[in-house]
Amino acid sequence: MILYDYKRAPNPRRVRIFLAEKNINIEIRNVDLMNQENIKEDFLKINPLGTVPFLQIEDGIGIAESIAICRYFEEKYPEPALMGKDPIEKAQIEMWQRLIEFKGIFPAGEAFRNKAEGFKDRAVAGPVKIEQIPELIERGEILINYFFKFINARLSKSEYVGGKSFSIADISAYIAIDFASWIKLVPDESHGSLNEWLEKIKLRDSINA
Amino acid sequence: MILYDYKRAPNPRRVRIFLAEKNINIEIRNVDLMNQENIKEDFLKINPLGTVPFLQIEDGIGIAESIAICRYFEEKYPEPALMGKDPIEKAQIEMWQRLIEFKGIFPAGEAFRNKAEGFKDRAVAGPVKIEQIPELIERGEILINYFFKFINARLSKSEYVGGKSFSIADISAYIAIDFASWIKLVPDESHGSLNEWLEKIKLRDSINA
16 A cells, blocks of 8 residues: 655645554655656556545555545544544534635635746646636635634634544644645734644644654 | 525535435425525524535534535435445545546536626625636636546446445536536537436436435
8 A cells, every 4th residue: 555645735744644643654655746747657557637645555446635545544444533433523524624625725725826836827736727817816815814714713612623622624724724824824813712723733743744 | 403405506406316315304494595595694593604505403513515414414324325335435435526526516616606697796605705707717617628528537437436336426426517507518429428327317316306
């Protein structure tokens, strides 16, 4: 089993933190996105989507998409549970995980990809050439500022994003906030509950995975 | 238990088809999105996000996000399995479900919301006022045309989107294609495998739920 990875990108990091929380050690191989190694023939034979993270379980059986990779490990090694223990918890954590992706990770990614020189005609992930749309930088910034408020309000009422214990929703939220800092947006002191939660999360051994 | 619903929107329909496949009957209440009933006080007390579908399990315990609602029912009533039976199947179905959302449902939604008169300053779902960006109509159309190719290629090698049996990935793909037709994009005869699959899916009793 091999995890194809890239240290500096947000999505592979979600998987590395998840594995560290579960204390799972597997072989990791780096795919150099900066040199577009992910869209070269050798890697496309492994993952035709050309994306990382990618988990090769065995020849011909692989999983793309960070959350789907986490699902595989959660089902295989349920403890400690990072995606909930019963139907209500599982659904609530999935709800929060998704809300954070849509309101945090995606707008940050959209602002970043429509701004960065390196993504000039690759503003959308995937094989289709898409030109940057400058208006999406501002739209992303507006949405990220709302996301800070949204997550702060949640954390003023809940110890962790998904409920009473640490879960994949916290991992996604941490990654969303880190990703937002790439476009220089950082929650200010008005977001007290969010900042307290951030301090707590940064103490976890897994977080620098 | 009450499911808050709106007949004409794509996301609530995913949940209704899922419930019909599992033969689950619950109370359903309509929230009139056209009259913005979803952002009026009465409904915001039930779901502060102002979104449908929303599943109220009991007082104070509710689930937003269609896929999270499906997860609740899948965990509670595992048969027939619509999200996979073992770790590999669960991960593969989640991967395909996500790929279809990102490559199909989202671009269709983006093209639609940035085009339709009724969403003039509400181009992004949620409480933040966001102006329409006309370039996103064309971007959405380009991405949808790629989505048709992408899903056709998958279905030329797999009986169903997620693997050997019908799953939530098929429900999402069907909804993506229906949503694309709102902006007048329909897979043509060059997408043979996709069209064959569509004919097969349309025969299911659940599909008009």
